[in-house]
Amino acid sequence: MKTNLVVVPAVAVLTLTAAAFISTADDCVDCHKKITPLIVSDWELSKHSKKEVTCSTCHGDGHKSATDVAKATQPTADTCGVCHEKQVKEFSGGKHALAWAAMKAMPTFHWQPMTMTEGMKGCGGCHKIGLKTEAEIKELKKTSPGFGVASCDACHTRHTFSLTEAKSPQACMTCHMGFDHPQWEMYSTSKHGARHFLKQTRNLPPNSAAPDCHTCHMPEGHHGVNTAWGFLAVRLPMPEDKQWAADRATILQALGVLDPDGKPTARLDVVKASKVAKLTHEDWQAERDKMLKTCNQCHSANFAKGELAKGDDMIRQVDKLMAEAIRIVAGLYKDGALAKPKGYAAAFPDLLTFHDAPTVIEQKLFVMFLQHRMRAFQGTFHSNPDYALWYGWSELQRDLTEIKERAAELREKAGKK
Ligand code: HEC
Ligand code: HEC
Ligand code: HEC
Ligand code: HEC
Ligand code: HEC
Ligand code: HEC
Ligand code: HEC
Ligand code: HEC
Incomplete structure (x- = not known):
């Protein structure tokens, strides 16, 4: 019972020696064995407990009893x-x-x-x-x-701080899943993931080859994760392919990074500060080369290069559909068939308004961008055909059809046919 621990008779306290007032690791552990027993047993399982890294090492020794918990x-x-x-x-x-x-x-x-x-x-x-x-x-x-x-x-959660846990793809699953970054779903249903799980269930020998998330994204245990394309898959310099360059410019305008004249805005500074996009070819290539080296442990360089090039090409293809949709909505603003929301800097819809975009057609544009465009190229990079096609490409096509149809309706309603 918690209360028994705090009601210490005053006389008992007075008879303690001065040394006893200096909290030792054992004090924390002894009391917490009753207060939070499974935190203590987890800590006991950790390497820390064997190396004298104790409760007070991480939580300080200011708090010593139930009455001063705020000091932890x-x-x-x-x-x-x-x-x-x-x-x-x-x-x-x-x-x-x-x-x-x-x-x-x-x-x-x-x-x-x-x-x-x-x-x-x-x-x-x-x-x-x-x-x-x-x-x-x-x-x-x-x-x-x-x-x-x-x-x-x-990734190595408290208080076991386990290396095995961090090396398992499950360590990444809680965040890298779902709407706009389903890497967990894509990986776990790819051949790479399938092999990994067969290893975890010991149906494949422990030394058989199967890459985990960390194999590809933290080579040699390096803790600074980074990828060539990043989340949004936009980068500088612009591609040589004229169509792709025009499409990427449209997307950058809808992200508010370029203004309607194609000039950088204040948001470009945010992009720079948060390293959202690679701004030089060299930065991009350095990450690509690292990744290729990893693939090359299990695949030929030729195979790996070809596979990643398909991811790049998928980005080109999805950008085309995306840019077309953005231009349709921008056209509605221009022609007065759709009211441009107050606060939008440009003649372009603002993709970063997310679900707070004011109309169904603008929200569709956000879903197209953040959910389906992502899935098409992320699925290609993660060797997951179903995500690349049905959850990605196919959905994008359907979004575009819907946007076209709604745009026609809006024009009709506004008498701007
Ligand atoms: C005499 C018992 C006792 C001792 C000794 C003790 N604790 Fe606690 N500790 C508690 C109680 C009671 C709580 C509150 C638990 C709760 O909210 O359920 C607590 C809470 C905590 C918390 C959580 C704080 C929060 O804001 O939720 C941490 C961290 C902690 N103790 C660390 C330590 C460390 C480190 C030591 C040794 C320096 C230590 N404890 C010694 C009883 C003790
Ligand atoms: C290696 C560092 C480390 C050690 C050693 C450590 N903790 Fe923690 N503890 C953490 C971290 C990290 C958190 C989470 C802090 C956060 O969420 O910001 C935490 C959170 C807590 C919490 C509050 C959150 C919760 O889940 O209730 C309690 C209670 C706690 N620790 C108790 C202990 C006790 C008792 C010990 C000793 C047996 C201990 N810790 C040893 C790192 C440590
Ligand atoms: C006072 C020093 C100290 C502090 C502070 C400390 N650690 Fe450790 N940590 C160690 C030692 C010592 C080991 C054991 C190294 C060994 O045996 O190879 C270790 C091991 C680890 C391991 C490897 C565990 C394994 O299974 O091999 C991880 C992960 C880890 N610590 C994470 C953390 C995290 C996260 C924090 C902060 C919340 C932290 N440590 C704070 C000293 C510390
Ligand atoms: C994104 C997940 C993730 C995060 C966040 C993370 N780690 Fe790790 N950590 C790992 C993985 C995976 C490994 C094993 C790497 C390997 O051996 O290839 C690891 C290994 C370690 C080791 C053991 C190194 C060794 O070789 O024994 C320590 C210590 C460690 N991490 C500390 C930290 C500290 C400190 C932080 C916070 C700055 C941190 N980790 C944040 C995933 C993570
Ligand atoms: C076989 C290697 C491999 C494995 C395993 C792998 N990835 Fe990736 N990942 C890639 C490649 C390749 C890219 C695209 C890199 C680029 O931009 O050129 C990528 C990209 C990413 C990105 C950036 C956005 C995207 O999806 O394109 C994140 C985040 C990511 N991976 C997380 C994960 C997580 C989490 C796991 C495990 C659930 C995982 N990856 C498993 C190879 C891998
Ligand atoms: C607690 C949530 C969380 C966990 C767990 C987590 N991540 Fe992340 N990860 C994020 C967030 C959030 C970002 C975006 C950060 C940013 O770009 O500002 C990110 C970004 C990344 C990126 C960079 C993509 C790019 O833009 O280039 C990679 C790669 C990545 N994570 C891999 C992993 C791997 C591998 C693991 C597991 C070992 C993991 N993450 C675990 C939340 C998490
Ligand atoms: C389920 C976990 C999760 C939630 C919830 C989440 N994010 Fe993220 N976020 C991530 C991960 C993981 C990434 C990196 C994905 C990738 O690179 O594919 C990311 C990427 C981002 C990025 C891009 C960073 C970059 O460098 O490209 C921004 C900005 C962002 N999130 C903001 C938000 C905001 C704002 C919200 C809430 C409205 C939110 N996120 C909700 C996990 C999450
Ligand atoms: C740790 C080893 C390992 C690493 C690293 C690795 N793979 Fe694989 N990969 C495999 C294995 C094993 C298979 C299953 C082979 C099969 O299907 O017969 C596979 C299958 C594939 C497939 C499915 C096609 C096929 O041949 O069946 C693709 C695509 C692929 N890998 C691409 C990559 C790319 C790209 C990288 C680097 C980003 C990479 N792999 C990194 C081991 C690895």
């Missing part, structure tokens, strides 16, 4: 960095480190319920993997009692 501190990546400097340094240079800032940079961020963002039940639930500033940590303490600040526990 929560570790940040810097806490881990005292002993794991290499991983923290690598992590800080990769995209995961930027996740919190990238989320907050979204124009629609402030339109979502707080529980979804700082409360970490939506955007924040995944983007908490990003590093936070001192000020942000302080703010989180006030609003949602200060958890979600560790970043490093995203």
